[in-house]
Amino acid sequence: MEHSEKYLIRSLMFVPAHNEKLLNKASTSDADVLLLDIEDSVQPVANKAVARSNIKEYVSAGRFKDYLVFPRINDRESGQLLRDLTELTIDGVAGFMCPKSCKGEDVYFIDKLLETIEYEKGLPVGTFKLIPLIETAAAVLNAQDICTASTRVIAIAFGCEDYITDLQGIHDADGQSIQTARAMIAMAARANGVIPIDTVHIKVHDLVDLEKNLIYVKNLGYEGMLVLNPKELPLVHRYFTPTEEEIQSAETMLTLAKKAIEEGRGVAMIGTKFIGPPMVKAAAKTLAKARLVQSRVKSRVE
Template sequence: MQIKELRSLLFLPANRPAFIERAHERSADAVILDLEDAVLPEQKAEARLMVPRASAALAARGLTVLLRVNADPQAWCADLDAADLSKLKGVILPKVEAAAEVAALAEALNVMERRSACPWPLAVAALIESPLGVLRAAEIAQASERLCALGFGAEDYAACLGIPPEPDYLRWPAQQVANSARAFGLGCWGLADTVANMEDMARFEGAVREARNLGFTGSVAVHPRQVPPVNRGFSPTQAELEWALRVVAAAEAGRAQGKGVVRLDGRMVDQPLVDRAERWLRQRRMSQ
């Protein structure tokens, strides 16, 4: 599964070995070792030293491991210098407000990967968490060939505006980020709601469904119990899969007859519909 196609990404504080030891039981598509918000400022130096061992243990379990670094360039340099890049598949840069911030990280990775003989280029995801970041989302989405996804940080965005992190206030910025990401072929992670909700799972599941309808392709999770609804919510349903199979079959039959457009159940089946059906079938194959 490509990084941009991940559905669920479970945050793990880099300095909490107990969480890391059980991460393989959580069924997340990927795990994010976190050196940013989940680690207190006075604990960051120690947490950096724990990243190589943690990432090695997670990778040995077959997990896709990403590292969320700190936003400040001096801090993310220290974060990456301490890491074993060969055990990572990507880097998440938080609080991005300009394309130049992503470009600077990408250039630094070019140097670090050569120096450490990293066996693959690391993907980069940019978290957009402020009004300025939302306004510049389209520019940020074009910042680097390494960029695989944009993320929307609902909590930080709401805090910037002094508003509640609730859907009525977050749909517009969330959709701006999703539109920018998808316009340039990137994944988009997040919710138009708080991700910190660990009790009202009905609300959380509703937020996941809405995020998919807004164009998001996945979401982070801050608690293991959030992973199953994220995986379900960003996967095609059985009814959608059955519909997709019929659409693809109808399109193939039409092509065999020289028809670019066919009818199915009284509905026109053209290329955009076929593309959606094929995407759902591809998602199903990748998640199996």
């Protein structure tokens, strides 16, 4: 299944779920996905109960009805995971971000917990989707396994800071130390019909550097980015939204390809360039993405 044609996941913004001020701010943001955090940014441990309570309250009140809500749960070694999943498998939550997903088994474990909870709550199995977070060298090498561990996986996201720490490398200014990981994650995702999501941009006030990174990862095939600050959203959306020129080109390409088939010609041409099957497929994906964006804009206006 081509998950990328069903979900609009250009921007995924982290929001510490114990912080009501930031939750209120997030409820008026332009992010596509809200990653309501119960993990790293929620300390001390006592605040994790506060975070879960806030998520239930805000979601139940319809404060996040215009967003895909994916709480970032605690990992399977934390002692908090069962509470996270039991309490937050509610209407209005689309799924969960899974941190420290080092291998497929980690994702499969959460899949089966969710399956049991869905049975208990009388919900269709598979209701809640997953976005594993790739944060270690092992996870990068196991990205293929992680993508295929559960049909719930709709995207995988890169966490570069933890990855560099695990690698015992240095996050250089040009990003050379994470280039290989970025490419491997994108390939694993696209090979399995899930969406590759790029790492956070740590220098949130340096929009020039953000744009440089967006250009690079879009060329690699990424479809979205983890976001720390709302000021990053306009630029992120600009690069992960089809332009008017791209939409018009895709429409022209599909029209010419269809006409060539109707007239019994094997291959269509646009100018002096042949329109091959890969180009037709890419054009269809562009228009599908444009429709998702239009639907998103319409829902926000209404």
